[in-house]
Amino acid sequence: MSDLKSSVQSQFDRVAANYRTSTVHAQGTEFGEMVRMAALRGDERVLDAGCGAGHTAMHFAPYVAQVVAMDFTPSMLGQVAQLAAEKGFANIETQLGDVEHLPFDDDHFDLIVSRYSAHHWPHPQQAVTEFRRVLKPGGQVLLADVVGFDDPTCDTFLNAVELLRDPSHVRDFTPSEWIAFFQKEGFAAEIAYEWRLFIDFPSWVERMATPPLHVDAIRSLLHGASSEIRAAMKIEGDDFWFRCAVVKSVIRDA
Numbered sequence: 010m011s012d013l014k015s016s017v018q019s020q021f022d023r024v025a026a027n028y029r030t031s032t033v034h035a036q037g038t039e040f041g042e043m044v045r046m047a048a049l050r051g052d053e054r055v056l057d058a059g060c061g062a063g064h065t066a067m068h069f070a071p072y073v074a075q076v077v078a079m080d081f082t083p084s085m086l087g088q089v090a091q092l093a094a095e096k097g098f099a100n101i102e103t104q105l106g107d108v109e110h111l112p113f114d115d116d117h118f119d120l121i122v123s124r125y126s127a128h129h130w131p132h133p134q135q136a137v138t139e140f141r142r143v144l145k146p147g148g149q150v151l152l153a154d155v156v157g158f159d160d161p162t163c164d165t166f167l168n169a170v171e172l173l174r175d176p177s178h179v180r181d182f183t184p185s186e187w188i189a190f191f192q193k194e195g196f197a198a199e200i201a202y203e204w205r206l207f208i209d210f211p212s213w214v215e216r217m218a219t220p221p222l223h224v225d226a227i228r229s230l231l232h233g234a235s236s237e238i239r240a241a242m243k244i245e246g247d248d249f250w251f252r253c254a255v256v257k258s259v260i261r262d263a
């Protein structure tokens with residue numbers, strides 16, 4: 010495993026329980042939108058890729074036959090099991106695995122969902138290739154994440170702030186980058202939903218146990234940001250807003 014992936018695992022291993030209790034992760038208008046746009050029949054087998062504490066799996070479990078909640082940080086899977094037991098869901102299984110090397114047979118899932126994980130994937134194209142392999146014909150992916158900016162100044166600023174907060178951060182990919190990754194694998198891809206996520210600075214750095222030196226550096230960047238960046242990220246004191254999107258991708262007919 011690469012140093013970067015080990016860094017993601019050790020980063021999340023230390024703070025797994027924070028992600029079960031985080032309201033940012035437990036709540037969001039995107040859950041209802043994702044369930045609606047999936048147009049579920051009820052017999053689907055669903056993969057939650059990079060499930061963290063399993064909040065996305067919990068939102069799909071009432072409407073499908075089975076959800077496999079997969080993450081490569083072992084302690085996250087314990088959080089999923091605890092949450093599933095608390096909520097009484099018997100149709101959620103946990104699986105240790107890497108999105109870039111999925112531990113499943115070809116043509117296995119009807120739907121893949123993923124939320125707030127993809128900015129940690131060093132090779133997103135490889136993950137999308139794996140999604141294509143394990144999906145049944147006509148299958149779809151709903152990928153939700155923080156997204157970057159087409160404007161290079163804002164994009165560099167956003168990713169610098171993210172990296173200082175979490176050294177395992179790879180990139181908030183832009184909507185057009187995601188669409189290109191999916192189209193290359195034969196998906197019809199579109200941005201199906203967009204929202205803004207308010208970032209309460211103290212809880213954001215506390216959740217990731219960001220070292221004080223980095224917290225100070227992020228504050229310094231935020232306070233010195235240009236008016237262009239302040240407007241794009243809606244910076245208010247230490248707080249700001251992320252842009253987020255659901256990329257909906259459906260396998261095109263062969």
Ligand SMILES: C[S@@+](CC[C@H](N)C(=O)[O-])C[C@H]1O[C@@H](n2cnc3c(N)ncnc32)[C@H](O)[C@@H]1O
Nearest residue numbers: 034059060061064080081082107108124126129
């Ligand atoms: C912010 S948390 C996930 C949040 C969760 N999906 C939710 O909606 O609440 C990001 C998760 O992605 C996982 N992750 C990052 N890279 C991964 C990879 N290559 N394969 C599997 N899981 C990965 C991390 O272990 C972490 O648990």
